[in-house]
Amino acid sequence: MLCRETARGPARDWGCSRARNKIDDVKRTEVAITGGGIIGLSAALELADAGLRVTIFDRGRGMAEASSAAAGMLAASDPENPAALRPLAELSARLYPKFLERIEELSGERVPIRTRRVIQGMLELPEDFQELTEAELETAAPGIVTEELRFFSLDEESLDPRDLAAALPKAARAMGITLLEDTEITEVRERGGEIEIDTSAGRWVAEKFIHASGAWAARLSGLPITPRKGQMVMVEEPRPALAGVVLRSPGVYLVPRGDGRVVIGATVEDAGFDKQVEQKAIAGLLDKAAALWPPVRQSRMVESWAGLRPATPDGLPVIDACGERCWFAGGHFRNGILLAPGTARLLREMILGEPLSIDVSDFGCGRFAAAAARGS
Ligand SMILES: Cc1cc2nc3c(=O)[nH]c(=O)nc-3n(C[C@H](O)[C@H](O)[C@H](O)COP(=O)(O)OP(=O)(O)OC[C@H]3O[C@@H](n4cnc5c(N)ncnc54)[C@H](O)[C@@H]3O)c2cc1C
Incomplete structure (x- = not known):
């Protein structure tokens, strides 16, 4: 009611x-x-x-x-x-x-x-977006691995x-x-x-x-x-750093805070009201992040947490x-x-x-x- x-x-x-x-x-x-x-x-x-x-x-x-x-x-x-x-x-x-x-x-x-630009990768380039060149990508996210994704830029904060x-x-x-x-x-x-x-x-x-x-x-x-659990992890930003941009792909995103921290997210799970952080899920996020942006492999993990999105x-x-x-x-x-x-x-x-x-x-x-x- x-x-x-x-x-x-x-x-x-x-x-x-x-x-x-x-x-x-x-x-x-x-x-x-x-x-x-x-x-x-x-x-x-x-x-x-x-x-x-x-x-x-x-x-x-x-x-x-x-x-x-x-x-x-x-x-x-x-x-x-x-x-x-x-x-x-x-x-x-x-x-x-x-x-x-x-x-x-x-x-x-x-x-x-904290950031004003997103570099986003998708399997298909959406209409009206221009694909970034390799040089543009390398400047924004040095070392990025593009694989089959096509990347474009968004003015988004x-x-x-x-x-x-x-x-x-x-x-x-x-x-x-x-x-x-x-x-x-x-x-x-x-x-x-x-x-x-x-x-x-x-x-x-x-x-x-x-x-x-x-x-x-x-x-x-x-x-x-209903609740949709999201687990997240924060790491110290490695060098070379992301150039003040959020990096987003279908499976993972990396959000630099501009102060040496980068937030990596997030799982989307049906787990009821459970907010436990599971090391396996965090390791999975770190792996996905490193596959997209390998410098993450060198970074120290600072913190992890979970929250419940209302869906x-x-x-x-x-x-x-x-x-x-x-x-x-x-x-x-x-x-x-x-x-x-x-x-x-x-x-x-x-x-x-x-x-x-x-x-x-x-x-x-x-x-x-x-x-x-x-x-x-
Ligand atoms: C991992 C993760 C990443 C996300 N990333 C983004 C993002 O990048 N950008 C974005 O826009 N959104 C993001 N979201 C989504 C966003 O956080 C949520 O959509 C938003 O916070 C929902 O706000 P809310 O006020 O509805 O809920 P909440 O912030 O959960 O607040 C609900 C409040 O209600 C209280 N409450 C519940 N029941 C009762 C009751 N019976 N009596 C009194 N109090 C009660 C709770 O204690 C709680 O404080 C993310 C969410 C998660 C979990």
């Missing part, structure tokens, strides 16, 4: 809510959000900027799950993205500079853009999600947003024109509710969001109203860091009844029920 009517039916004496609140010590907020990942926090900032009072609930720490496990590529023009994602990806990429400026203004923490993890919760708090950590939402229902929220720290009532609980979203929303059956996010006072924002799979500012903008527009920046018909909650009914 997304936001369900209480089984007891609408409260009959709702007019007495003030007296009831006093007895139950119910706390109130205008907008409640589950999940302090990048999606929940970006939505909160956008809504607080529009003058709404927002409370975020996270059962752990803000930005501690998929949002800090990510590689941080803002892969708006990756030809491997689903075509239906493009308008949202482009909207988000356009909003990113202002999004980062606002975070810095509020938090005092800069989130630097990356950032370190750990910079965002340090800055975004701070920015939210500076904006007056309440971020309640270690507070799990256990049930949500629409009742008497309001939203009742049961949490591990008592009951809250909100005028509006946003589901943004990442890979765990199915539990409260009933939508078919939908069709690879597209859900950004939609899912009740009179409930909205859903999730299922951003491999692109949630990129898509956060665009998602936040669309949520604000939906909630405040403003014209939508882009057509959102591909991102509806109802599409899964429709697909199930068609038997697809």
Whole structure:
């Protein structure tokens, strides 16, 4: 259930809510959000900027799950993205500079853009892309092994999600947003024109509710969001280094941070909610990276980790109203860091009844029920 009517039916004496609140010590907020990942926090900032009072609930720490496990590529023009994602990806990429400026203004923490170019290899050169020459490739990634891949260049940025993890919760708090950590939402229902929220720290009532609980979203929303595990490894950048470019192929990517670290990713696994790092998977990633760019073989491993991407059956996010006072924002799979500012903008527009920046018909909650009914 997304936001369900209480089984007891609408409260009959709702007019007495003030007296009831006093007895139950119910706390109130205008907008409640589950999940302090990048999606929940970006939505909160956008809504607080529009003058709404927002409370975020996270059962752990803000930005501690998929949002800090990510590689941080803002892969708006990756030809491997689903075509239906493009308008949202482009909207988000356009909003990113202002999004980062606002975070810095509020938090005092800069989130630097760490790379501005991608060298991507695919089996077939996509239309409208020009193949790089061997000399161009050698300058960007000295020692690269191209094998059967054809390489082209994209003007695409990356950032370190750990910079965002340090800055975004701070920015939210500076904006007056309440971020309640270690507070799990256990049930949500629409009742008497309001939203009742049961949490591990008592009951809250909100005028509006946003589901943004990442890979765990199915539990409260009933939508078919499932976790896709991604394992990653960080190495010290070898010499000669990548010339400030991300190197991406169908099986692996290497993302230099510009400070002597290179992140190598990532597995895509159906492993439920397991976040164990397996040495075999890490060794596999290192092998794939070295096959593409052999200098990696000489580099020292610094760290490895795993995170859970929130995935939908069709690879597209859900950004939609899912009740009179409930909205859903999730299922951003491999692109949630990129898509956060665009998602936040669309949520604000939906909630405040403003014209939508882009057509959102591909991102509806109802599409899964429709697909199930068609038997697809
Ligand atoms: C290995 C890896 C690499 C990636 N690389 C990239 C990349 O390069 N570029 C990119 O754009 N994206 C990338 N992604 C995807 C991106 O990280 C995700 O799409 C994005 O972080 C999802 O954000 P979220 O806020 O929906 O989820 P999360 O960040 O997981 O946040 C969800 C939050 O909800 C909380 N929560 C869950 N249930 C409850 C509850 N009942 N009550 C209260 N709180 C709850 C959790 O504690 C969590 O903090 C990558 C992901 C992984 C794992």
